[in-house]
Amino acid sequence: MNVTETLNEGLKRGYQITVTAGELDAKVLEKLKEAQPEVEMKGFRKGKVPMALLRKQFGPRLMGEAMQESVDGALTSHLDETGHRPAMQPEMKMTNEEWKEGDDVVVDVTYEALPDIPEFDFTELTLERMTVEPDEASVDEALENLAKSAQRFEAKDGAAEDGDQVVIDFVGKKDGEPFEGGAAEDYPLTLGSGSFIPGFEEQLVGVKVGEEKAIDITFPEDYQAEALAGQAVVFDITVKEVKGPVAAEVDDELAKQYGAEDLGALKGQIRERLVQEYQGAARAVAKRKLLDILDEKVSFELPPSLVDAEAGQIAHQLWHEDNPDVQGHDHPEIETTDEHKALAERRVKLGLFLAEVGQRAEVQVTDAEMTQAVMNQARQYPGQERQFFEFVQQNAQMRQQIQAPLFEDKVVDMIFEKADVTETTVSKEELQSAVEKLEDE
CATH class of the missing domain: 3.30.70.1050 (Trigger factor ribosome-binding domain)
Structure with missing residues (x-):
């Protein structure tokens, strides 16, 4: 040989x-x-x-x-x-x-061949990380939002407004004949919730108790029931009750609805949640600054094939974001621009660099961390959690997609530990502004 x-x-x-x-x-x-x-x-x-x-x-x-x-x-x-x-x-x-x-x-x-990745002394890095202490106003605002979420509806006089709840009987008819699944009695519908097909709730604004009304509706072309997709129908409606929203009181009873012993305990839980949210946002800002510094200071030759593949993927993703109605890939060829290539070069360079740093430091994603990450994603599919777990177990590419950000975050945390990081106290508004700036870039 x-x-x-x-x-x-x-x-x-x-x-x-x-x-x-x-x-x-x-x-x-x-x-x-x-x-x-x-x-x-x-x-x-x-x-x-x-x-x-x-x-x-x-x-x-x-x-x-x-x-x-x-x-x-x-x-x-x-x-x-x-x-x-x-x-x-x-x-x-x-x-x-x-x-x-x-x-x-x-x-x-x-x-x-993958390039040789240069060594880097992270102890020479100087970074700043924002910190925000939750104030009473933020806690009170969160409490008010919880009270709104726990709202109830009480009977009111006068016409129904957006945000009110109407209790109705309705019968849907196509060509004068009732259709399957188009009728209900004593149905509580919150106007403006978007829970019914477009045009239904809007036509109930202004109705009163005892009123009977026929509304014309055209089902969307992509409606799940093929027999009704794109079809014009009429709903005969009887309004039985009109109720207005009433926010819950901010008291111990509200706290118990959310699993806390009393209002003081609920405030403590909210404060802890706000601290976690602020820390997560501050970390995202600090991470972007770190990556910007590394992008500027680290240099090595990049494999053209990886850059081209990444640029193509970026262009494809951005095209679909600009054309959300196109779900599949039956579309014209998407050309990459210099902007796509520049972003691809940054991603490839930082990806290779962080991967090498992690390997040298023997950073590992534990089985427990992977399991927790899979569980977090499985919650996005209520009732199908088991199927999602099985899909991940049988799909190596999916496991890699879940593991990659975990690995990168552990490497970034390791770099933060070695670097000279200064904690700077800022206002909630300053942190929010920094986060919005990230999203705009």
């Missing part, structure tokens, strides 16, 4: 791997000998089939396996010896396509 270098330009590498006919034949013979004790064939006892017959029967198939294993083994040995880590899957092409048994196998291999 022979490996010859054919390309060495920047991070691009090319090699020609030659596996001789003799090496292939020896590998096939080795495989036949391994299988011989278990082979049964008519006219021969188990394990006593002649080698010549085995070669005739199984040789062609084993030759293909031997070729693949030999080339893969040669590439693995080469990567171990050189220390190269391909940025993407190496491209492999057999040069003698008219190969026949008895010929050598010659394969051209090309790839881009």
Whole structure:
């Protein structure tokens, strides 16, 4: 077996791997000998089939396996010896396509090697991290929001307004005939909640108790019931009650609704939650500043294939954000711009750098951390948590998507610990302004 270098330009590498006919034949013979004790064939006892017959029967198939294993083994040995880590899957092409048994196998291999990542002394970094102490006004505001969420409805005089609750009987009719699923009695509907199809709630603003009303509605084209999608219908409605919202009192009873012993305990819980929210926001701002510094100070050659792939992904994502109505990928080819490429270069550089820093420091994402992260995402699918867990277990790419940000955050926290970080107390408004600035960039 022979490996010859054919390309060495920047991070691009090319090699020609030659596996001789003799090496292939020896590998096939080795495989036949391994299988011989278990082979049964008519006219021969188990394990006593002649080698010549085995070669005739199984040789062609084993030759293909031997070729693949030999080339893969040669590439693995080469990567171990050189220390190269391909940025993407190496491209492999057999040069003698008219190969026949008895010929050598010659394969051209090309790839881009990951660059050498420079060392960095994080103790020389000077960073600032904002801190915010929750004030009483913020706690009181959160309490008021909880009271609004715990609101009840009480009967009122006069016409229904947006935000009121109406209790109604209704019957939906298509071409004069009631349709399945289009009727209900004593249904409590909060106007402005958006829980019914567009146009339904809006036409009930202004109704009064005892009023009967027919409203015209056209179902959306993408409505889940195909028989009603895009269809015009009429709902006959009887208004039985009109209720106005009444916020809950901020007292011990409200606290108990939210699982606290009393109002003082609820305030303590709110204060702790606000501290966590402020710390999370401050960390996001500090992390962006850290990445900006690293982007400026760290420099190394980037694999073009990774940059191009990342730029394409960025362009594709931004295109879909600008065209939310297009759900699939049946759209014109999306061209990448210099702006996409610049952002891709930053992401690739910082991604490779943080990955290398984490590997050198032996940063690990524990099983418990992964499980917690999966549980957090599973909560986004109520009633389907088990299916989500099973999907993650069976999908290596999904596990990598969940693990990657966990790993990066642990590396960033490690850098914060080594750097000179100054805590600066700011107002809630100053922190919010810094967060909004991040979102605008």
